[in-house]
Amino acid sequence: MATTALEVQRAGGGTTHGDSGHGGSSHPPTSTGIDSKKLLMWWFLGSECVLFGSLIATFMIYRNRAQDLSVNLQGIEGSGLAVSSGPFPNQVLDQLYTAVSAGVLLFSSFTMVLAVASVGRGNIKAFRVWTLATAMLGAIFLAGQYFEYTEFFHEGLSIQQNIFGASFFTLTGVHGMHVFVGVIWLTMLSIVSFRGGISKKDHTNVEVAGLYWHFIDIVWIVLFTLVYLLPYRDGAESAEEHTEGAMRLVQSLPFF
Amino acid sequence: MATFAQPQTLVRPASSSSSESGLWSWLTTIDHKRIGILYGVSAIVFLFIGGLEAMLIRLQLARPENDLLSLDTYNSVFTMHGTTMIFLAVMPASTAWFNYLVPLQIGARDVAFPRLNALSFWLLLAGALILNLSFLAGAAPNAGWYGYAPLTEVLVGQTDTFNTGRNIEFWALGLQVLGISSLAASFNMIVTIFNLRAPGMTLMRMPIFTWATLITSILMVLAFPAITVALVLLQLDRFLGTHFYIPSQYVNGELTLTGGDPLLWQHLFWIFGHPEVYILILPAFGIVSEIIPVFSRKPLFGYAVMVYALAAIAFLGFGVWVHHMFTTGLGPTPTAIFAATTMLIAIPTGVKIFNWVGTMWGGQIRFSTPMLFAVGLVSQFTIGGISGVMHSSAPVDTQQNDSYFVVAHFHYVLFGGSIFALIAAVYFWFPKITGKMLDERLGKIHFWWTFLSFNAAFFPMHFLGLEGMPRRYASYGDGSGWWFWNVVVSIGSFALAASFVLLVYNIAKTLRSKERAPEDPWDAATLEWTTPSPPPVYNYKVIPTITNRDQFWADKYGTGQDHEEEADLEVRIGGMKIGSVDTEDENPEDQAATRRQNAQSGDSQSLGNIEEDEHIHMPNPSFYPLVVAIGLFLVAFGMIYSYPRLEIERLSLPVLSLFGLVVMLVGIAGWSLEPASDPEPDHDESVPLGTSSHA
Numbered sequence: 014m015a016t017t018a019l020e021v022q023r024a025g026g027g028t029t030h031g032d033s034g035h036g037g038s039s040h041p042p043t044s045t046g047i048d049s050k051k052l053l054m055w056w057f058l059g060s061e062c063v064l065f066g067s068l069i070a071t072f073m074i075y076r077n078r079a080q081d082l083s084v085n086l087q088g089i090e091g092s093g094l095a096v097s098s099g100p101f102p103n104q105v106l107d108q109l110y111t112a113v114s115a116g117v118l119l120f121s122s123f124t125m126v127l128a129v130a131s132v133g134r135g136n137i138k139a140f141r142v143w144t145l146a147t148a149m150l151g152a153i154f155l156a157g158q159y160f161e162y163t164e165f166f167h168e169g170l171s172i173q174q175n176i177f178g179a180s181f182f183t184l185t186g187v188h189g190m191h192v193f194v195g196v197i198w199l200t201m202l203s204i205v206s207f208r209g210g211i212s213k214k215d216h217t218n219v220e221v222a223g224l225y226w227h228f229i230d231i232v233w234i235v236l237f238t239l240v241y242l243l244p245y246r247d248g249a250e251s252a253e254e255h256t257e258g259a260m261r262l263v264q265s266l267p268f269f
Numbered sequence: 270m271a272t273f274a275q276p277q278t279l280v281r282p283a284s285s286s287s288s289e290s291g292l293w294s295w296l297t298t299i300d301h302k303r304i305g306i307l308y309g310v311s312a313i314v315f316l317f318i319g320g321l322e323a324m325l326i327r328l329q330l331a332r333p334e335n336d337l338l339s340l341d342t343y344n345s346v347f348t349m350h351g352t353t354m355i356f357l358a359v360m361p362a363s364t365a366w367f368n369y370l371v372p373l374q375i376g377a378r379d380v381a382f383p384r385l386n387a388l389s390f391w392l393l394l395a396g397a398l399i400l401n402l403s404f405l406a407g408a409a410p411n412a413g414w415y416g417y418a419p420l421t422e423v424l425v426g427q428t429d430t431f432n433t434g435r436n437i438e439f440w441a442l443g444l445q446v447l448g449i450s451s452l453a454a455s456f457n458m459i460v461t462i463f464n465l466r467a468p469g470m471t472l473m474r475m476p477i478f479t480w481a482t483l484i485t486s487i488l489m490v491l492a493f494p495a496i497t498v499a500l501v502l503l504q505l506d507r508f509l510g511t512h513f514y515i516p517s518q519y520v521n522g523e524l525t526l527t528g529g530d531p532l533l534w535q536h537l538f539w540i541f542g543h544p545e546v547y548i549l550i551l552p553a554f555g556i557v558s559e560i561i562p563v564f565s566r567k568p569l570f571g572y573a574v575m576v577y578a579l580a581a582i583a584f585l586g587f588g589v590w591v592h593h594m595f596t597t598g599l600g601p602t603p604t605a606i607f608a609a610t611t612m613l614i615a616i617p618t619g620v621k622i623f624n625w626v627g628t629m630w631g632g633q634i635r636f637s638t639p640m641l642f643a644v645g646l647v648s649q650f651t652i653g654g655i656s657g658v659m660h661s662s663a664p665v666d667t668q669q670n671d672s673y674f675v676v677a678h679f680h681y682v683l684f685g686g687s688i689f690a691l692i693a694a695v696y697f698w699f700p701k702i703t704g705k706m707l708d709e710r711l712g713k714i715h716f717w718w719t720f721l722s723f724n725a726a727f728f729p730m731h732f733l734g735l736e737g738m739p740r741r742y743a744s745y746g747d748g749s750g751w752w753f754w755n756v757v758v759s760i761g762s763f764a765l766a767a768s769f770v771l772l773v774y775n776i777a778k779t780l781r782s783k784e785r786a787p788e789d790p791w792d793a794a795t796l797e798w799t800t801p802s803p804p805p806v807y808n809y810k811v812i813p814t815i816t817n818r819d820q821f822w823a824d825k826y827g828t829g830q831d832h833e834e835e836a837d838l839e840v841r842i843g844g845m846k847i848g849s850v851d852t853e854d855e856n857p858e859d860q861a862a863t864r865r866q867n868a869q870s871g872d873s874q875s876l877g878n879i880e881e882d883e884h885i886h887m888p889n890p891s892f893y894p895l896v897v898a899i900g901l902f903l904v905a906f907g908m909i910y911s912y913p914r915l916e917i918e919r920l921s922l923p924v925l926s927l928f929g930l931v932v933m934l935v936g937i938a939g940w941s942l943e944p945a946s947d948p949e950p951d952h953d954e955s956v957p958l959g960t961s962s963h964a
């Protein structure tokens with residue numbers, strides 16, 4: 014038997030691990046050397062990429078559509094067609110406001126790193142502080158989103174108002190829900206730690222939460238760029254503004 | 270060096286042993302083999318429901334201008350036929366085999382996340398229930414299995430536009446739940462395959478079915494989110510009055526353009542949908558790639574190339590979705606590009622066909638029933654593959670799109686491919702699961718019956734399609750000239766349906782008989798055949814050590830036919846080398862005996878001193894997965910039947926969904942607080958080993 018050469022890898026295919034609940038995981042050896050929970054999280058994030066990719070594609074297709082419609086169809090007299098109207102992105106989006114809340118979210122990645130590092134060192138007090146700080150920053154971001162949404166409602170932009178509203182609220186809303194889940198997760202971690210349930214061997218568990226948190230931060234960087242920074246075309250306030258006709262409309266429709 | 274004179278103890282609380290067989294033990298099971306069986310039985314049930322729907326379709330079309338089914342009913346019947354067959358029959362059947370076989374094939378004791386695995390199954394059942402309860406509500410989904418907008422749409426404020434019933438809610442929410450189920454199952458399989466391989470099992474030593482499982486799971490992980498998003502947008506359109514897929518709406522009686530685009534649905538759907546067809550077929554490829562070598566008594570020809578072909582198909586599968594949209598007028602450039610990628614994907618698929626033929630070439634072929642069905646796949650899938658290549662040419666597709674030619678095509682790949690392989694798998698692994706052999710004589714009759722009636726049912730559809738008969742039409746005219754082939758098709762369909770009765774009869778008869786099958790009846794090559802039939806809960810008493818690709822053959826016949834190049838094929842993950850074993854020649858007889866003994870009794874000289882095996886820790890049963898699944902079911906169901914509602918300011922929330930949410934949270938809390946396995950073995954009553962799983 015060629016067993017001696019294999020001795021090191023012996024435990025690889027052993028009992029099941031990774032599903033070990035709250036008890037904390039003591040790095041059971043795996044075939045790849047990567048903790049099973051961490052591997053699960055990586056693949057989960059891979060599928061999240063497709064989820065956000067699809068939402069972002071939808072948003073990119075529709076981001077100027079409401080404006081273009083208003084511009085191109087206003088002038089066509091007697092067509093019997095009306096178009097849904099503004100508010101359009103340039104009228105409602107406040108880059109500065111969102112830049113601040115994006116900064117808050119970015120900063121929370123930093124505190125998350127500190128939280129993971131402190132549990133790695135076994136410093137549970139510091140872990141508590143940084144985890145709670147991360148959750149707080151996430152909550153502040155969510156509050157910012159809440160006030161932003163309220164403001165938009167007041168200006169007349171609801172999810173039904175036009176295709177911009179629909180794609181904007183869907184995309185940022187799904188991201189917001191991810192932040193919400195993250196805040197709950199981190200809060201739970203700190204509650205568990207107050208009850209003495211977190212120790213150095215929970216490093217992986219915290220790391221996995223950290224992976225998730227960094228991911229939704231990165232997604233926000235992409236969203237912030239595409240939703241807030243990239244310039245929009247203007248919508249028509251009145252019929253006279255643009256009368257370029259249907260040509261541009263036709264060009265804008267097949268989005269492939 | 271441990272000897273096992275006294276009964277080895279398997280530690281678990283007596284009340285929750287999964288070697289029990291009561292209803293409760295099945296509801297709480299987290300044993301991958303039992304979950305596999307649950308998947309399999311559900312798949313068979315839904316195969317029959319889907320088959321029943323097919324029979325209704327064929328009854329309706331058996332003669333011209335038939336009015337057996339109303340137009341609305343016909344819409345529902347073909348929609349539910351397609352949806353059921355794909356999501357509730359073929360996918361769960363594949364997942365059944367993933368679950369049952371993969372841990373055994375890689376020498377593991379269970380999957381990486383056993384409770385998550387149970388959740389996947391219960392969510393499958395929840396989704397299936399939602400879809401099929403629609404019949405009781407008189408609102409079965411009716412917009413086709415790919416639910417094109419705006420057929421699925423409703424204009425808020427307008428009562429008579431498009432699809433205003435609950436039909437689409439059942440469909441969309443059922444599919445969302447099924448999507449979560451598939452995602453969870455796939456994550457689990459991927460982690461299991463990467464992380465729980467027995468020592469020495471490098472990636473390139475994995476059985477090819479395990480490879481197919483891995484690739485299919487990756488496809489699911491990357492494809493399902495697209496339909497999740499597509500369905501979310503659809504639900505927003507329907508519930509909240511957005512216009513993602515509708516270009517216009519009425520405002521105060523005036524037609525108003527919204528900018529929404531029905532083609533967005535088609536893109537999102539097919540970005541999921543084309544990978545989905547590979548999700549349906551790759552497991553079948555994996556199955557026949559296991560069966561053909563065994564019955565040809567030759568190792569799989571071109572193993573590495575087969576693996577690369579699987580990966581290539583999966584990769585290219587994400588770049589061909591527009592071939593479903595050739596007739597939507599996207600313009601020459603995208604059409605040309607996607608026609609080309611579609612033709613490209615025929616290459617790795619063809620490679621697989623040739624490799625199966627190459628495996629059989631010069632082999633000592635035994636035509637037992639599993640082999641008959643496997644070879645049946647090779648021939649029938651090829652026919653479907655060739656008509657598929659025909660569609661890849663856009664001008665040709667423009668003629669064939671939405672005609673019965675397409676119906677013929679996809680039944681040749683789905684039935685002649687997936688179903689043939691899944692039946693082959695039943696005949697092949699039945700003795701492992703139950704310890705009993707299915708009747709070979711009945712099996713052969715079953716094969717020929719299936720093979721002939723399948724061709725009678727589906728080959729004439731090519732003619733009908735070329736003569737212009739459209740699919741999804743509830744009727745055709747008397748003067749169309751289509752009645753003759755339609756009659757043939759209908760007769761063939763009924764004969765085909767009847768063939769399944771033969772299979773069920775064979776299974777029932779075998780289960781009742783007392784005759785035991787040998788542990789390795791086919792003289793197979795993979796690890797699962799070293800275990801007793803059925804395998805015990807913990808699969809392997811001692812985790813096996815792998816030195817060869819066709820390990821059990823190597824054990825039985827020596828490594829003479831071995832892969833010298835093995836060392837070159839090593840794969841690194843995360844910078845770590847996995848397995849670095851030189852193959853040595855041993856005395857084959859000793860080797861095979863040891864292998865079996867290790868798997869079964871752990872009594873061996875070479876692997877004796879492994880302490881971890883003194884107490885085999887298996888995770889505890891848990892009913893929290895079921896609780897979470899029930900919760901999610903209620904959440905989804907509340908969104909379909911949304912009364913009564915709770916009004917909070919602007920929000921109006923369905924009470925049932927809120928209740929479901931609470932149930933779910935309770936389940937999740939219980940789940941995370943319950944220990945996955947017993948912390949200290951000594952606290953619990955022990956069950957003597959040997960009370961093996963009923964499986």
Ligand code: HEM
Binds near residue numbers: 327347412688
């Ligand atoms: C006895 C076996 C079967 C028969 C007789 C049968 C018959 C049919 C027929 C006649 C249609 C066309 C309905 C129409 O366009 O009006 C159809 C559609 C379809 N079938 Fe089957 N079928 C069988 C098994 C299967 C299996 C095993 C699968 C999948 C694994 C499957 C998947 C589909 C799909 C996806 C559609 C398209 C539904 C749609 O247009 O939305 N069928 N079937």
Ligand SMILES: [Cu+2]
Binds near residue numbers: 542589590
């Ligand atoms: Cu396709």
